Amino acid sequence: MKIACVGGGPASLYFSILMKRMSPSEDITVYERDPVGSTYGWGVTYSDRLLGNLYSADQESACAIAESSASWNRWDHHREDVAMTTRPGHAGYGISRRRLLSILAQRARVLGVRIQYEREITDEGELAEADLIVAGDGVNSALRNRHADHFGTQVTAGRNVYLWLGTTRVFEFFTFAFKETVHGWIWCYGYPYDPRHSTCVVECSPETWKGLGFDRGTEADTLARLEKIFAGMLDGHPLMGRGDGEGGAHWLNFRMVDNRTWYRDNVVLIGDAAHTTHYSIGAGTGLALGDAATLVNALLEDPRLPSALAAYEKEAKAALRTARLAGRRSARWYENIRRYTGLPPEQMFKLHRARYSLLLPYVPPRLYYWAGRVNEKSLARATGWVSGKVARARETFTPQ
Ligand SMILES: Cc1cc2nc3c(=O)[nH]c(=O)nc-3n(C[C@H](O)[C@H](O)[C@H](O)COP(=O)(O)OP(=O)(O)OC[C@H]3O[C@@H](n4cnc5c(N)ncnc54)[C@H](O)[C@@H]3O)c2cc1C
Structure with missing residues (x-):
């Protein structure tokens, strides 16, 4: 199969690595509009859960990513002179976006993927020979925008x-x-x-x-x-x-991107082109890598492109649901920060850590705080029960 990946971000590069690794005969080219090494953004965070998944998918790139990352196991909050520390019992990691892309590009090349930099693709007609076009061209995806009606694209600022x-x-x-x-x-x-x-x-x-x-x-x-x-x-x-x-x-x-469907003929959306999650939960890169793995699995399991793409869309959308909810709640907490700034700092910090909760926006903040103090576990359980999501959210992403 001839595969064209548009965009040299984490989604496209990781897709090309996993696909080539599992099916070396595929002919894969990645097209990136910018010169090599020029990328936006600084470091991105990821969780120990994601690192575990990366090791299972491709040990070589996972080792290089782990070796190039900083890590922490403590979260510090400061408001004026007051500070509070929490140790949630899991590690967080940060890696330079430039370094991450360089690791992925190098691994892709070793496996036989071609990467063309300074090659912008805005119309799938330019890739007429490709059997499959993977649109990993980011939040402003030109390939998606051309057919926004078909994809049912919604962008909310x-x-x-x-x-x-x-x-x-x-x-x-x-x-x-x-x-x-x-x-x-x-x-x-x-x-x-x-x-x-x-x-x-x-x-x-x-x-x-x-x-x-x-x-x-x-x-x-x-x-x-x-x-x-x-x-x-x-x-x-x-x-x-x-x-x-x-x-x-x-x-x-921040632009929240949603698409009703994630494919059109042989063009399939992955990563930020398909969906975004609020940056404050630090999950977008991990989700982009997850889309890549899900797409590769779907293609390997079903040789018929339309049904493979339908299976990919279904599974990747399901995997995304909990992180999206968390992202929306986190964005909402910050947009309503005045609800919490009247509290003493320690209470505000606690409610900041609770910002993924379904109940928090509806319960007076002081009451939520005191109920949590009386029985933090019961409150967390009740919140999880009411939303039916929180427990599962923890399975798919680790809150910052
Ligand atoms: C402020 C902020 C902080 C964030 N922090 C985190 C974090 O801590 N942790 C985390 O996991 N995520 C974080 N994210 C999200 C993360 O950056 C994205 O979710 C992730 O980069 C998506 O990967 P992608 O490959 O889909 O898209 P991108 O990384 O955007 O890559 C798309 C690539 O396509 C190229 N391209 C675009 N158009 C074309 C074209 N027409 N032709 C050819 N190439 C094209 C672009 O140059 C780019 O290289 C953050 C985002 C923001 C805004």
């Missing part, structure tokens, strides 16, 4: 704005900092991804963003202001943006 940054401050643990300004709350979370860098994601409401003047000025101005606001967390280290500092900072609204 989140209310808050965020900025994905790096820093030379190497956090020891996953660290959250909440800050109150005269224009409202702004918060940041950071985690290490190599021995010299960490990721920082900053978020606030549009009102705070405008009030603090982030809608104007250069990226350098923005970084300088953020370094002041989060001085305690950064401990004198600079923040790093995407550009040269002269243009504006790359503030964005």
Whole structure:
């Protein structure tokens, strides 16, 4: 079979690795529009559960990923001078996005996959010879957008704005900092991804963003202001943006992508092209890799393309459900942060850790907190019972 993968992100590259590994005779080419080594984003997090799955799927790339990752087993919350630590009993990992892509591309090449960089594909007609076209071209997928009616694409923008940054401050643990300004709350979370860098994601409401003047000025101005606001967390280290500092900072609204169906003829969507989950649960890359594995299994199990793609869509959608719910609830917690900022810091931190709960948005926060203190296990069980999802969510993704 001749397979064309559009996009050189984690979804496409991992698909090409697993497919070539299981079926070496396939002729696979990955087309990436950007030059080699140029990617957006800093480090991404993943869970120990995902690492276990990667080892089962392809030991070579899993070993390289593990060796290039930073890890932590503690989550720290800060609000002004108050701090709280939690140890949920599982490890978290961070890896540079650039390093991850380089590991996957190298492994794909060793297995015989061709990778063409600086080759943009916006129309499947350019790949007329391919038997299968895997559209792993990300959140703005051109292949999906051309047939948005067929795919039933829905894109919903989140209310808050965020900025994905790096820093030379190497956090020891996953660290959250909440800050109150005269224009409202702004918060940041950071985690290490190599021995010299960490990721920082900053978020606030549009009102705070405008009030603090982030809608104007250069990226350098923005970084300088953020370094002041989060001085305690950064401990004198600079923040790093995407550009040269002269243009504006790359503030964005999260876009939630949904598709009614994930394939059309021989074109199939995977990763962010098919779905997105809110960045605050740190699951998008893992889900993209999971889609790749599910698609490979479906193709190997059924030689008829239409039914194999239908099976893939069904299974991958089911695997996604719980993470999506968690992502929606997490985004909602941050969009309604004022519901929680009136609480003493320790209570707010606890309810931040509980942000995947179905009940939390409907129960007065103080009552939720005290009920949880009286019997945390029963409350968690009740929440799981009512939603019917929480227990299963823990099976498929590990909350940050
Ligand atoms: C702020 C933020 C923080 C995040 N943090 C995490 C995290 O901690 N953990 C986590 O698991 N996930 C995280 N994510 C999500 C994660 O980045 C994505 O879910 C993941 O990268 C999806 O992989 P993908 O391969 O589907 O798409 P992408 O990684 O977007 O790759 C798509 C590739 O396709 C290429 N491309 C696009 N169009 C074309 C075209 N027409 N022709 C050829 N090539 C094309 C692009 O250049 C790109 O290389 C975060 C996202 C954001 C926004």
